[in-house]
Amino acid sequence: MNDQPEIKISVRGLSKVFGANPRRALEMRDAGMKRPEIFEKTGQTLGLSNINFDVHDGELLVIMGLSGSGKSTLIRCLNRLIEPTEGQILIDGEDITRLGEKDLLEARRRHFSMVFQNFALFPHRTVLQNAQFGLEIRGVDKAQRRRAALEALEQVGLKGWEDAWPHQLSGGMQQRVGLARALANDGSVLLMDEAFSALDPLIRKDMQQELQELQFHTQKTTIFITHDLDEALNIGDRIILLKDGEIVQQGTPEDILRHPADDYVARFIEGVDKARVLTASNAMRPVRATARESDGPRTVLHKMRESGIDSIYITSRDRRLLGLVEAAAVNRAVKRGDDHIRDLVDPDVPVTGPDEPLSALYGMFSPRSVPIAVVDEDRRLLGVVVKGAVLDELAKAGEPATEDDDGTPKIIPDETPAPLAVTEGVQ
Amino acid sequence: MEGVLPRVPIGPWIEAGLKWLTTEYSVVTRGISRMTQDGIDNLNDVLLGTPDWVFMAVVALICLRLSGWRLMLGAIVGLLLIDNMGLWDPMVQTLTLVVIATAVAVVIALPIGIMAALSNRLYRIVMPVLDFMQTMPAFVYLIPAIPFFGIGSVSAIFATVIFSMPPAIRLTILGIRQVPVELIEASDAYGATRMQKLFKVQLPLSLPTIMAGINQTIMLALSMVVIAAMIGAEGLGSEVWRAIQRLRPGDGFEAGIAVVILAMLLDRITQSIRKSRRDRE
Numbered sequence: 001m002n003d004q005p006e007i008k009i010s011v012r013g014l015s016k017v018f019g020a021n022p023r024r025a026l027e028m029r030d031a032g033m034k035r036p037e038i039f040e041k042t043g044q045t046l047g048l049s050n051i052n053f054d055v056h057d058g059e060l061l062v063i064m065g066l067s068g069s070g071k072s073t074l075i076r077c078l079n080r081l082i083e084p085t086e087g088q089i090l091i092d093g094e095d096i097t098r099l100g101e102k103d104l105l106e107a108r109r110r111h112f113s114m115v116f117q118n119f120a121l122f123p124h125r126t127v128l129q130n131a132q133f134g135l136e137i138r139g140v141d142k143a144q145r146r147r148a149a150l151e152a153l154e155q156v157g158l159k160g161w162e163d164a165w166p167h168q169l170s171g172g173m174q175q176r177v178g179l180a181r182a183l184a185n186d187g188s189v190l191l192m193d194e195a196f197s198a199l200d201p202l203i204r205k206d207m208q209q210e211l212q213e214l215q216f217h218t219q220k221t222t223i224f225i226t227h228d229l230d231e232a233l234n235i236g237d238r239i240i241l242l243k244d245g246e247i248v249q250q251g252t253p254e255d256i257l258r259h260p261a262d263d264y265v266a267r268f269i270e271g272v273d274k275a276r277v278l279t280a281s282n283a284m285r286p287v288r289a290t291a292r293e294s295d296g297p298r299t300v301l302h303k304m305r306e307s308g309i310d311s312i313y314i315t316s317r318d319r320r321l322l323g324l325v326e327a328a329a330v331n332r333a334v335k336r337g338d339d340h341i342r343d344l345v346d347p348d349v350p351v352t353g354p355d356e357p358l359s360a361l362y363g364m365f366s367p368r369s370v371p372i373a374v375v376d377e378d379r380r381l382l383g384v385v386v387k388g389a390v391l392d393e394l395a396k397a398g399e400p401a402t403e404d405d406d407g408t409p410k411i412i413p414d415e416t417p418a419p420l421a422v423t424e425g426v427q
Numbered sequence: 428m429e430g431v432l433p434r435v436p437i438g439p440w441i442e443a444g445l446k447w448l449t450t451e452y453s454v455v456t457r458g459i460s461r462m463t464q465d466g467i468d469n470l471n472d473v474l475l476g477t478p479d480w481v482f483m484a485v486v487a488l489i490c491l492r493l494s495g496w497r498l499m500l501g502a503i504v505g506l507l508l509i510d511n512m513g514l515w516d517p518m519v520q521t522l523t524l525v526v527i528a529t530a531v532a533v534v535i536a537l538p539i540g541i542m543a544a545l546s547n548r549l550y551r552i553v554m555p556v557l558d559f560m561q562t563m564p565a566f567v568y569l570i571p572a573i574p575f576f577g578i579g580s581v582s583a584i585f586a587t588v589i590f591s592m593p594p595a596i597r598l599t600i601l602g603i604r605q606v607p608v609e610l611i612e613a614s615d616a617y618g619a620t621r622m623q624k625l626f627k628v629q630l631p632l633s634l635p636t637i638m639a640g641i642n643q644t645i646m647l648a649l650s651m652v653v654i655a656a657m658i659g660a661e662g663l664g665s666e667v668w669r670a671i672q673r674l675r676p677g678d679g680f681e682a683g684i685a686v687v688i689l690a691m692l693l694d695r696i697t698q699s700i701r702k703s704r705r706d707r708e
Contacts, residue, residue, distance in 0.1 A: 081615055108618035120613040124631045134617040136627070185617060 008221045009055040009078070009189065014087030016073055016245075019044030022085045035244050047073045048245045051087070055189075058219040060212070062236030064226055070245040071225045075193050078223070079112040080104060091189070109138050113182035117194035119174045121166040127153065127177050128162035134185025145184070152184035153177075155214065172203040179211075183218075190215075190222040197226065208235050229268050233257070234359075241265055280361055281354040284374050284383035290315050293322055297333040297341050300325065313373065313381060314345045321373055321381045323347035351375050354382060361385060449574045456575045463527070463581045470523045479515055483507070486692070494699040501695075505688040514666065514685045521662030521689065524580060524652040528587035529645050536592045536644070537637070540599025541625070550600065557593045565590050565651055569658045583652060583660030591647035598640025602633025638701040645693050653686055663689070 017025040025044035028037075035046045048070045055061050065071045076082040078089060080096060089096040091111055099107055113134060121130050128146070131153055135145035153159060156176040166174055175195060182190055192211075196204045212235055215222050226232055232239050233253040240250040241261075249261035260266040289307040291300045291314050304312050310327040323345040333344060350364050350372045364372055371384040449456065474482070483506045490498040509518050543553040568589050572582035606629050614624045630637075656664030663682050670679035 079616055081612055105618045105620060108616065112616060112618075114613070114616040116609055116613060118609055120607075120609040122610060122613075122628060122632075133614075133627075137614070137617050137619045137623055191616075 005056040005058055007054045008057040008092065009223075010088075010090040011051055011053050011078075012088040012090070014051040014074075014077060014089065015049050015085050016047040016070075016077060016082065017044050017085045018047050026086065046245055048077065048084075051245075051247060053240055053247065053250060055221060055223060057221055059237045060215050060222045060224060060235060062224045062226060062232040062239045063242060064229060064232040064236075064239055065242035066227055068244075069242040071227075071242050072193060073245075074242065075191055075223060075225050078189075078191065079108050079114065109134070109185075109187070111188050112191055113185040113187035113189070114191040114193065115175070115178045115182050115195040117197055119166075119171075119178045119198070121174055121177055121181075123166055125166075126162065127158065127164050127166065127169070127180075130166065130177050131180040131184045133181055134187070138185075148186070149180070149184045152180040155183060156180045156210070171199050172207065175199060175207065179214075183214075188221065190220050192222065192224040194225050194227065196231065197228065204231070211235060230359075241268075279354060279358060280352050280356045280372070280374050280385055281382075283358060283361075283385045283389040284354065285386070285389065286383050287313060287381060290319075290381065291325070291341070292317065293342060293345065295341060296339050297330050297344075300341055301327070301330050301334060304330070313349075314341070315381055319380045321349070321351065321375050321379050324349045349373055351379075352385070353377075445571050445574055460576045460581045463576075463584055464579075466527055467523055467580050467584070470527065471520060474519045474523060475516060479506075479510055482519075489696060490699075493696060494702075498695055498699065502692055505692060509685045509688060512681045512685060514663065514682060517661070517663045517666050517682070518685055518689060521649070521652055521664065521686070524583060524587065524655075524660060524662060525645060525648045525693070528584050528591060528648045528652065529641070531584065532588045532592040532644050532648065533595055533641055535588070536595035536640075537599055540596040540637075540640075541603060541630075543596070544600040544603035544629075545621075545625075553596065553600075557596060560589060561593045565654055566657070569655065573658060578659040580660050582658050583655030586655055586658075587648050587651040590651045591644045594643035594647065595637075595640040598643070599633070599637050602636030602640075603629050605636065606632045635701055638697070642694065642697040642701070645697060646690060649686070649690050649693065 015026060021044060025038050025042055025046055029046055029049055038044060038046050063071050063074060073082055077084045084097055096107060128149055131149035132145045135148055153162060156179050158176050158180060196207050199207060208231060236253055238252055239256055241248040243264055249256060249265050257269060260269055289303050289312060291303055291312050293314055293316060304327055311324050313324055314322045316322055325341055325344045329344045352361060352372050352374055354374050361372060371386045373384055374382045376382055483503060486502050487499045490502045509515060543549045568586035572585045576582040576585055610628055614628045652660060653664035656668040663686050666682035667679050
């Protein structure tokens with residue numbers, strides 16, 4: 001009866017040595033030596049060293065690190081695609097590392113659904129057949145697995161693509177199939193190995209958003225691997241930072257931003273802060289046309305035509321924002337012969353303050369691509385922010401931490417200022 | 428060097444081994460011999476019993492379905508030419524030998540190829556054996572065939588199977604080993620058993636490569652079946668053989684052209700099976 005959710009996975013003392021004589025490498029580790037030293041002396045690579053963490057039921061845990069940090073090894077140790085050298089992995093109390101071959105297969109079927117960086121779709125199977133794969137392996141009967149696969153495809157927005165072949169789909173859609181394959185299988189844990197890293201930045205943002213929604217609705221325990229700190233901060237309930245096979249820090253995104261555990265983490269975060277201090281006022285544009293609540297429908301329509309827009313903000317006399325009206329609604333009012341627009345105003349428009357960080361604004365755009373109104377404390381309309389402007393500003397600021405060959409984070413622009421189809425309804 | 432080291436009696440060893448095999452396992456070899464001979468006779472009867480225009484029509488239809496009117500036209504012209512040269516029956520006999528030898532070779536090659544692809548130890552054993560089989564001059568296989576199965580078509584099949592099998596094994600190994608690791612990883616991650624992985628992922632994905640191997644096997648089988656005329660295999664090869672003995676270059680070339688036509692037909696047809704499969708995906 002506590003409010004802490006139950007522990008789903010518990011990893012204790014997990015280590016992995018690549019090489020023929022792991023014992024010796026572990027002894028040297030216990031004697032206090034670090035990875036490079038051990039490698040130099042024995043030729044063995046200490047992939048993971050004494051990893052301990054818990055995953056709570058229903059949480060989205062991000063494991064983040066640069067290449068060579070051991071994050072891919074770690075996720076593969078969980079379902080034993082890579083055999084751990086020592087340690088325990090408990091799932092619902094059952095130690096995965098002790099299972100025999102047959103029980104391991106069974107555990108993989110029951111517990112794990114995996115999504116891969118390069119999608120790993122089967123090219124000889126249609127989208128639907130790919131989505132069914134896990135259930136087919138389990139021996140679920142045809143009708144049932146078809147139903148589950150169709151449902152999963154609908155969840156990821158691929159309804160109608162069932163009979164397409166993977167090569168006919170874009171990268172983003174292929175990864176949706178990968179996700180559907182995992183969802184249809186309905187394992188109790190979703191493992192995502194750099195699942196969005198191969199996608200271009202805009203699609204990656206969409207997928208992050210959708211994953212969060214999906215995860216929220218299904219409450220499926222999810223372990224997400226990434227090398228991108230921004231991605232980690234964006235989607236993670238909790239983040240584990242890995243470096244050279246060891247955990248450097250774990251905590252909520254907030255913890256990590258506020259109290260970086262060491263220089264390594266701090267250097268990561270430097271890049272992020274830049275994008276984070278940019279606020280709505282940086283990307284705001286002035287509103288060119290507004291209408292008063294006292295205006296008649298014909299006046300409003302005229303203003304909209306003049307500015308070439310199909311919806312307009314309605315303000316009170318002292319420029320307080322009341323809401324939005326659509327051209328179609330005003331048109332109907334004109335035809336009806338109404339002389340006021342008060343009933344047409346939709347008060348439910350997205351608003352934000354001028355000091356809101358841009359990264360927070362990004363999430364507000366979907367599902368409706370309505371611009372966001374920027375208002376002051378008295379709800380006076382200051383300007384609007386459209387989606388394209390947010391991305392432009394983020395691109396200018398440069399996004400953090402893409403890995404370099406030598407493993408040091410460096411700052412390069414991640415967000416390409418691509419031409420965007422944005423609904424710029426109000427200007 | 429002569430005199431310093433005693434001569435290693437490789438030849439006598441092999442002969443002793445063969446002699447032992449033929450005497451100890453004569454029941455087996457005779458059984459195989461009878462079965463194979465029956466197979467050859469039956470298939471020959473069926474194919475020769477079919478009127479040549481029916482045969483041509485069937486081949487033309489297959490060509491049209493798998494490839495298109497060009498191949499169909501080529502097939503009809505080629506087969507008419509063979510018929511016209513009076514080589515229809517030898518052509519059918521050769522085809523029978525090729526079909527049976529290929530079938531046997533593929534049935535043996537596929538499991539060996541699959542196992543060698545999945546086991547590194549077997550791979551290290553199989554590879555040098557394949558090198559041996561492929562570089563040994565083809566004629567040599569004809570000699571031990573005779574003590575096993577006597578003069579005739581069965582010996583021809585035996586030698587042909589050995590000679591034509593390597594590419595089917597090699598390309599099966601290659602095809603399976605070429606399947607991207609991430610797909611293997613994906614099927615492992617979803618808990619696929621070894622068999623599920625093989626039949627749902629590895630074999631379907633290596634099918635085009637395996638088909639290429641089978642195509643090679645057919646081509647090699649055809650060339651060997653012709654050579655096997657030397658040990659009494661009937662068909663186009665024996666026409667060539669007769670032409671050599673009688674010093675008649677005209678007859679020899681006619682039979683040779685018939686072989687070429689048959690080879691091209693078999694090659695194009697098997698290749699278009701492969702292509703039409705790929706187009707579908």
